[in-house]
Amino acid sequence: MPEAAALELDGIEVRYGSVSAVRDLTLSVGKGEIVGLIGPNGAGKSTTLHAIMGLLPAHRGEIRLHGQSLRRRSAEAIARAGIALVPEGRRIFGDFTVEENLRLGLAARRQAYIGDALGPAFELFPILAEFRRRQAGALSGGQQQQLAIGRALVARPDILLLDEPSLGLAPLAVDGIFQAFTEIREVGTTILLVEQRAQRTVALANRTHVLVGGELQMTLGPADAEDTDKIIAAYLAS
């Protein structure tokens, strides 16, 4: 085991009213790792990310960032503590310019910056620099996803949470953002990736957990990526 994992979920349970959407989920993400979280619709993947982000309270269990509990912290506080969420549906501000969207990401930035604060986004996605004065709503789907990721990165988070980033994107755009995840890992940013594209996620991630019906079903390594049967079996395990 590494010392303190960057992000730890320790037996968490998340409820909507009397229904528990996630039960007894324990997982940890080490610094610089990509950890995947896959599973069928309604398995509790997004719920898990929302709980980490403080948008939903964990009914039971503990979520820790660098060993420190995040209990009772608001979403804005957690963002400023170094976790950035790229939400499902991207949630960019369509009426704002690309640059304004990126500057919003700086709200969670902890250290002062020298030079171009928006650098991390522009280096990874040069198209954003080119279109910085454009309305964000006028970008293509893939570019909007790049903007959403770039907006999270300018805060220089320790941990990046991604909620189905490939949803609704053209195949080429999907290639682009999966390539970007590798590059993001290379600069030392930790990633927890929720995805529907199971095979690609398993191939990319250091570990991929399969969540079914709110419970951890199985953990897969990159070697399992070609083992389609095993992935399908995990999905159907409920």
Add this chain to the structure above:
Amino acid sequence: MSTIASVDLQTLGDAFGQGAIYALMAVGIGLVFGVLRLVNFAYGQLIMAGAYTLAYTSGWPVAASIVSCFAVVVTLSLAMDRLVFRPLRGSSPAVMLVTTFAVSFFLQALALIIDLRDGTLGQIASSVAPLNQAVSVGGVDVRKVTFVAVGVAVGALVALALVLARTTIGLHTRAAASDFRTARLLGVRANRVIAFAVVVSGLLAGAVAVLLTVQNPFVQPDFALEDTIIVLVGVVVGGIDRLWTATLGGFAIGFVSVLVNAALPTDKTVFLPSVVYALVIVVLLLRPAGLFAWGRRAAVERV
């Protein structure tokens, strides 16, 4: 110059003056609505508190009197947010609106008690009265306050537009107004943004208090109540979802009221409210999202 033309110009001046004051109120109401999704019916009582402050400091130098007016209004605005708006965050719109009714009545009743200490109802705010003098512009009598109102409104709106467009707090405020949840996810501090909106809204109420007391120095507990109701109507008619459509709505209802009043035959002016509100209904039926709310594709800033 013919009499009719000069009357028309005078009316036009009054219409601009009224529109300008209502536009300022609309911004104050629209800003708070943007970040809190709360229609603050008690906005008029902020103005009323400012007007009483001007009345009770009539003996002071004008500048000191105006500064204390702003101080009282901004403090009250912040207190309202802390004591009422914050506990109500996330409540249904109806509950929030009705609670601000209660706050409005509370403040009016409080003002009544304070006002009646001297045994008479109403106080005179005389310090700013000189602004009410008429000046002659090309043979047309226009009250100084009209220029001041238009000037203050234009200045305040330009300044606010710059702050919203150019500064970080402005960007955060616009983001919060557009999608508060996502803004918070990005680390935007909710309390800071709300405090900004509440303070600016208070400053605008202070400015309106000065302008309205110039027009009507007799301050009573229901001061600015009717104006607030009209502006609320104008804000919704214009389109409350965006700050600039709300502002235009406020301006338009002030402007149009004065013009309709002038256009109606003298014996029919008593029916002015009916005409204006019938127009309101027609506009709402034709454009329920707001008179000035063009399609979502329009490249406009959303606040």
Add this chain to the structure above:
Amino acid sequence: MSRRLDTLTELLGPAVIVILVGALATTASASNEVYFLNALVFVAIVVAIYVFVGISGVLSFGQISFVAVGAFAAGVMTVPVDSKKGVLTSVFPLLRDHSVGNVPSLLLAAGLGGVFAFVVGLPLMRLSGLAAGIATFAVLEITHNVLREWTKIGPGATTLALVPETTGALQATLGALVAIVVAFLYQRSRRGRLLRASREDPAVARSVGVNIHLERLLAFTLSGALAGFAGALYVHLLGSITTEQVYLELTFLTLAMLVVGGLTSLWGAVIGALGVSGLDSFLSRAEQSHVHVVLTFTLWQGTRLVFLAAIMALVLILRPSGLTGGRELRLRWSLRRGRG
């Protein structure tokens, strides 16, 4: 079995409490009786508002228009013909030369309120949210303006006096009961349930074929009829009335009663009306017991409003779903919960 009991308490709870208040009114001193009667008339008004606002979920500031129309219709038509010649000089001859009795005036008020609401609602019920709120508010402003300025249909800005004071304990109690029973029957009917379902989820309701515009219009009309009826009760309680008494303050006060009680239930409407009127009466009694000279009296007048407004704001801040939580009265409620 338990469902039938629920249905029963849903109606009997409000009915019994109204009858109790009516019974108390008959035992109270003459000077106190008016407070009880006032509370009962407010029950009728708030229940009328509830029928539209509470069940449809659409905000309306316009229901007091129908109260006003009902009050002035019933008032103008019951002032004795001999007296009318003196006080209502400029009204249409038809109104000037005829008068009707108490009960016909109540029915007339209900009918006029319903017709007026239907005509107004026909275009307006397509709106929802703040636009609906402001459009209905515009109706209130226009109604008030016309009633106040058009002296051919009423007293205009002057006081309408000499209206027979027929709303005693019996009429106030029966009137409130009528409003409650009508509201109950409506919310239990198929149409009422459809409208309530559309409140929860308009898209789903529309997708299963509910004509929301029509359902809202029906509720609005029914609410208007009840409001007109309540207005008639009101004018027969007061004996004299001005347009200012059925305008902004009454709108805000009755809406506040509904929200304080709990917007989404009949029980909430009744409790809110009785609770706030009770509090108001208590405070005004307290204020009158401190009358020494004119000045202290007026001073205390302000204090009463301060308390009333502060308490209403506190209830809403601490309990946004109202005193009843927006639920109907349920006996054996804990038992039901225990069973899940």
